Amino acid sequence: MYAKTVTLANTQWPETNAIMGKNRRIGLSMSGFVQAAYQRSFTEMYEWCDNAYEYVQSLDGLYSDWLCVPRSKRTTSIKPSGCQVADTLLMTEDGILTLEELGDIEGPEWQTHSIDIYQETSTKNSTKFYVNGVAKTKKIRTESGLSLESTHNHQYRVLTPKGDYVWRRADQIKTNDLLPYRVGGYKGGSPQSLVQVSKPYHNVAAIKQPTELSPQMCWLLGLYLADGSTHKKGIRIAGDTAKKEDLLRAKAIAEDLFGIEGIIYERTAGNNADLYLNSTWLLAYLRANNLIKPKTHEIEIPLAVRKSTRECLQQYIDGYKTGDGCRKTNGDTYCTISKTMTKQLVVILRALGMDCKMRLMPPTDSS
Numbered sequence: 377m378y379a380k381t382v383t384l385a386n387t388q389w390p391e392t393n394a395i396m397g398k399n400r401r402i403g404l405s406m407s408g409f410v411q412a413a414y415q416r417s418f419t420e421m422y423e424w425c426d427n428a429y430e431y432v433q434s435l436d437g438l439y440s441d442w443l444c445v446p447r448s449k450r451t452t453s454i455k456p457s458g459c460q461v462a463d464t465l466l467m468t469e470d471g472i473l474t475l476e477e478l479g480d481i482e483g484p485e486w487q488t489h490s491i492d493i494y495q496e497t498s499t500k501n502s503t504k505f506y507v508n509g510v511a512k513t514k515k516i517r518t519e520s521g522l523s524l525e526s527t528h529n530h531q532y533r534v535l536t537p538k539g540d541y542v543w544r545r546a547d548q549i550k551t552n553d554l555l556p557y558r559v560g561g562y563k564g565g566s567p568q569s570l571v572q573v574s575k576p577y578h579n580v581a582a583i584k585q586p587t588e589l590s591p592q593m594c595w596l597l598g599l600y601l602a603d604g605s606t607h608k609k610g611i612r613i614a615g616d617t618a619k620k621e622d623l624l625r626a627k628a629i630a631e632d633l634f635g636i637e638g639i640i641y642e643r644t645a646g647n648n649a650d651l652y653l654n655s656t657w658l659l660a661y662l663r664a665n666n667l668i669k670p671k672t673h674e675i676e677i678p679l680a681v682r683k684s685t686r687e688c689l690q691q692y693i694d695g696y697k698t699g700d701g702c703r704k705t706n707g708d709t710y711c712t713i714s715k716t717m718t719k720q721l722v723v724i725l726r727a728l729g730m731d732c733k734m735r736l737m738p739p740t741d742s743s
Contacts, residue, residue: 459508460526465723467494471565471683472724479505496558514546520733522722560729564686573664576656583657584635589684591691596629598695601669610654616647622698623651634658676716
């Protein structure tokens with residue numbers, strides 16, 4: 377009754393009064409539908425909702441007649457309950473994206489979009505992005521080293537000791553609870569276009585500018601992120617004479633894609649060898665496409681790569697492993713001092729079908 381009568385009061389805004397007078401919404405909100413459906417059944421919940429909806433419609437007709445106002449345009453809605461932090465990574469049809477990359481976290485409370493989100497065994501289309509505002513959160517550290525952070529009322533799927541697969545609030549998660557996660561099944565995003573940049577100086581040597589991100593380029597960029605550095609005249613990729621074939625491969629890719637003839641410089645002392653790709657035009661091109669390497673403790677996989685095809689993403693990871701990883705008898709190992717990169721590697725490797733975990737390695741005398 378209150379939800380209907382409150383629309384009778386005028387506000388200081390004529391436009392608002394006109395909309396309220398036309399729509400007269402009751403606006404009853406439902407929450408926790410999915411959780412209730414898993415506890416009972418979707419069939420039972422559909423039946424319950426149909427009955428409740430018919431009852432609300434009858435009340436709306438009764439109240440509208442009493443108050444001499446039109447019937448409500450909308451009587452029910454479903455408000456999201458619980459949110460995760462902005463940097464939470466999700467598998468989507470458009471790539472592996474953070475929540476804040478799906479919408480504007482500083483924008484309106486409700487934002488319209490359309491994107492398929494990977495679920496446990498299928499994909500579901502999301503049509504709205506919801507900004508929940510500021511709230512207290514709980515951080516859950518998993519055995520794999522990955523942390524989950526969300527509002528206290530956000531719900532996760534938990535496998536109980538009896539084998540039941542249930543929803544449980546974040547503030548009800550306890551030590552030794554099992555939180556299953558998906559490994560594999562990611563099909564990748566779509567080919568990513570790259571912007572072209574004009575000549576930065578009149579006397580700079582010309583380069584080729586690929587118009588689309590390719591697996592070859594992704595491998596080179598992954599190696600650059602791992603062992604590269606940025607200089608005024610271009611980029612340098614550090615290597616080892618014992619693995620000179622990696623530098624030769626990078627040199628060949630750079631010449632094929634950019635038309636730049638790289639220089640491999642072998643130091644007289646030790647086993648160090650470096651590949652130099654000297655071109656200020658290349659720097660401008662990488663910077664314009666947000667592919668330039670940041671500081672080592674801030675490195676992350678670029679958005680364009682995370683939105684690209686599965687093969688591009690895989691090649692980027694392989695290029696990174698060439699520089700800052702190794703293959704052991706029990707699997708691959710990747711090293712980084714960037715927390716963001718570590719989390720991205722865990723989520724992306726799982727999406728590509730490789731289960732993994734992360735751990736903090738304390739400093740030693742040599743590193």
